Amino acid sequence: MSGSHYISKSKFLWGLQCPKLFWLAYNAKELIPEPDAATQAIFEQGHDVGGLAKKMFPDGVEVGGDVHNLDETIRLTQPALKLRKPLFEAAFSAGGGYCRPDILRPAPQNAWDLIEVKSSTSLKDVHLDDLAFQTWVLTGAGLKIRRIYLCHINSDFVRKGEIDPKKFFTLEDVTDQTAELAQLVADKLDDMFKVIRQRKHPDIKIGPRCNDPYGCALVDHCWKFLPSHSVFDLYRGGKKGFDLLEQGITTLEGISDDFKLTEKQGIQKQVAISVKPYINKKGIAKFLARLEYPINYLDFETFNSAIPLFDGLHPYQQVPFQFSLHTVKAPGAKPEHVMFLSEGRHDPRPEFMLKLRDSVSRTGSIVAFNAPFELGRMRECCEAMPKFSPWLKGIEGRVVDLLGPFRSFDYYHPDQHGSASMKAVLPALTGKGYDDLGIQEGGTASNEFLRVTFSEVTEAERRRVRQQLEEYCGRDTEGMIWITDALGGCD
Ligand code: SF4
Numbered sequence: 415m416s417g418s419h420y421i422s423k424s425k426f427l428w429g430l431q432c433p434k435l436f437w438l439a440y441n442a443k444e445l446i447p448e449p450d451a452a453t454q455a456i457f458e459q460g461h462d463v464g465g466l467a468k469k470m471f472p473d474g475v476e477v478g479g480d481v482h483n484l485d486e487t488i489r490l491t492q493p494a495l496k497l498r499k500p501l502f503e504a505a506f507s508a509g510g511g512y513c514r515p516d517i518l519r520p521a522p523q524n525a526w527d528l529i530e531v532k533s534s535t536s537l538k539d540v541h542l543d544d545l546a547f548q549t550w551v552l553t554g555a556g557l558k559i560r561r562i563y564l565c566h567i568n569s570d571f572v573r574k575g576e577i578d579p580k581k582f583f584t585l586e587d588v589t590d591q592t593a594e595l596a597q598l599v600a601d602k603l604d605d606m607f608k609v610i611r612q613r614k615h616p617d618i619k620i621g622p623r624c625n626d627p628y629g630c631a632l633v634d635h636c637w638k639f640l641p642s643h644s645v646f647d648l649y650r651g652g653k654k655g656f657d658l659l660e661q662g663i664t665t666l667e668g669i670s671d672d673f674k675l676t677e678k679q680g681i682q683k684q685v686a687i688s689v690k691p692y693i694n695k696k697g698i699a700k701f702l703a704r705l706e707y708p709i710n711y712l713d714f715e716t717f718n719s720a721i722p723l724f725d726g727l728h729p730y731q732q733v734p735f736q737f738s739l740h741t742v743k744a745p746g747a748k749p750e751h752v753m754f755l756s757e758g759r760h761d762p763r764p765e766f767m768l769k770l771r772d773s774v775s776r777t778g779s780i781v782a783f784n785a786p787f788e789l790g791r792m793r794e795c796c797e798a799m800p801k802f803s804p805w806l807k808g809i810e811g812r813v814v815d816l817l818g819p820f821r822s823f824d825y826y827h828p829d830q831h832g833s834a835s836m837k838a839v840l841p842a843l844t845g846k847g848y849d850d851l852g853i854q855e856g857g858t859a860s861n862e863f864l865r866v867t868f869s870e871v872t873e874a875e876r877r878r879v880r881q882q883l884e885e886y887c888g889r890d891t892e893g894m895i896w897i898t899d900a901l902g903g904c905d
Contacts, residue, residue: 420484420512421606426547426599427540427627429606434618435630440610446631455861459720460533464516466721467531467565470579471517474500484512495557508554511603515548517565518557525560528552529585533720535569535729537586540627545588546595553596562589567729573722582721582729621656641665643686647832649678649823678823685828691842693904697824702902704814708778709898711740711749713890714788715883717860723868724761726798734791735762735863738887739773740895749895753884759868767795767802774809783836783894785815816894819901836893844896848889852882859886 421429429436438445449457468474477494478487487505494501501518517529530545541564549559568584609616620637624630640646644664646655654675663669666686675683681692715736720729727733735756740749754769756762770792774780782788789810796803819825820834827842837855841847848854853862865871866879 420507421510421603423511423513423544423547426511426603426606427543429609430543430602431627432618432623432630433606433609433616434636435632436606437609437612437615438632441615445635447634449631451861452857456533463533463567463720464531466577466579467517467529467583468502470583471500471502471519474502474517476502477504479503487514488512506551506555506557508551509600509603510607511547511551511554511599513548513551515552521560523558523560525558526552527561527563528559529563529565531565531583533567535567537564537566537588538627541566542588542591542595545592547599549592549596550599561587562592564588567720569729571722571729573725573727575725577721620659622653643828643831645669648675648682649832649834650676651679651832654679678826681823681826682828682832685826689828691825691827692823694824695904697822698819698901698904701819701824702898705779705781705898706777706812707745708741708743708775710774710778710780711742711891711894711898712774712780712782712788713738713887713894714791715856715859715863715887716791717864719864731794732791733761733763734766734795736859736883736887737766737770738884738891739770740888740891741775741778742895749892751888751891753888755880755883755887756867763795764799767792767799771802771805778812780809780813781816781894781898782813783816783890783897785813785817789813816897825901825904836890836897840893840897843900844893846893846896848886851885851889853879853886859883 425436425439428439475494475497478490484505484507487503488507491501491504491506494504498520500520502516503514504518505514506512515528516531519527519529521527528545528548530541530548532541534541545562545564549562552559564586565583566586568582571582624633624636630636637646641664643666644655645651645658645666645668647666648654658664658669658673666683669675669683685692714734716732716734718730718732722729722731724733737754739752741752742749752769752773754766754773756765792802792806796806817834817836820830820839825843827839829842830838833839837848853859862879863883866876871879
């Protein structure tokens with residue numbers, strides 16, 4: 415049997431998520447898009463985490479590192495097993511399935527412990543399915559498995575100097591839960607082989623499975639039949655969209671009067687029928703009355719990494735590396751702009767906080783979109799650098815959240831598609847957006863910052879990306895001014 419006829423672990427998990435996805439993966443591969451840059455960044459992070467976990471086993475042996483042929487790696491695994499040393503990425507096949515366990519640790523009586531490394535900070539159901547599949551294949555290949563572990567990140571870990579992988583990871587014994595699930599693998603694989611052989615893909619309707627346990631790569635393909643303003647725009651709709659779809663209703667205006675909607679969802683339906691934005695003038699006026707000049711429009715960009723880059727950080731802690739501040743001193747005045755974008759490979763937070771403290775005006779409002787995010791980052795910086803705490807305490811009361819009028823639905827435009835995020839609000843309310851920029855959203859901003867700061871790139875490339883970062887963060891604060899002005903014109 416050649417490698418292409420095995421069902422891999424990742425395909426097995428796809429098969430559990432959705433038989434249609436599974437069928438297409440074998441019979442219409444071309445429909446499945448290549449992973450985007452964000453997904454690629456997650457893979458690379460997983461690779462780094464896996465590398466750190468291997469350091470727990472200094473005498474470990476990498477199996478078939480440079481070999482890309484699966485059958486060859488399976489063959490190379492056999493002599494490696496005889497070494498009775500921890501094995502990394504050994505390869506096995508049995509019963510039509512194959513897997514490459516992250517780590518196999520020798521256990522007494524010729525047995526092995528199976529250790530799967532994940533970049534998450536807790537155990538998830540999908541990890542058990544993953545391990546059950548591997549256990550089934552390994553047992554079928556003749557291995558005696560003693561214990562089964564999920565090796566995930568310890569969220570309480572705080573970096574102090576060199577990272578000790580034994581403290582960074584938590585080994586969770588999942589032998590009992592996994593063993594039960596492993597008994598079901600044979601039947602599931604049988605079903606999956608039947609699915610592969612079908613002439614047409616199984617008729618699977620869209621549903622919560624499209625995003626559980628992972629966002630499916632075929633969402634654009636399977637969901638394209640929906641109208642552009644659909645029942646899935648319902649704000650915090652939960653499963654209401656699927657309930658409505660089940661009744662054959664796809665548009666907001668098609669929702670019958672006896673279908674229970676929240677007040678905000680009711681506004682969405684009303685807006686879909688009238689094709690006009692909903693405006694609560696009183697609510698907007700109350701919000702605007704809170705703003706005091708000089709108005710500071712503030713936005714942060716942050717990155718996070720599974721493995722903390724600097725001392726004092728938890729895994730995945732957000733690290734601010736950039737801010738943009740537009741200050742409008744008086745009604746109609748030209749906005750003044752200040753920026754900070756960290757330079758170099760050190761912890762950006764001390765300089766970030768110094769520059770921020772020097773730049774925010776001593777009086778007036780500080781406006782952010784989803785302000786708890788900015789406040790949260792500043793509070794974390796103060797925990798690390800308490801000298802900034804008195805300043806932060808002094809400004810906290812001046813912070814105003816521009817998300818407020820949109821989250822409360824004092825303003826709602828159908829083009830927001832049920833979202834109150836800045837990326838949805840700005841174009842809907844002002845007709846302007848991010849389309850003309852090289853970087854158009856925060857995830858790309860942080861990945862690009864990390865790439866040009868911590869990996870080897872040419873100076874020209876670094877400068878190009880930093881320019882794009884400045885334009886992107888600047889657009890966020892400029893955009894907040896445009897949004898505030900547009901709200902002012904809503905009477
Ligand atoms: S988008 Fe949903 S229905 Fe389509 S293949 Fe993916 S999980 Fe299945």
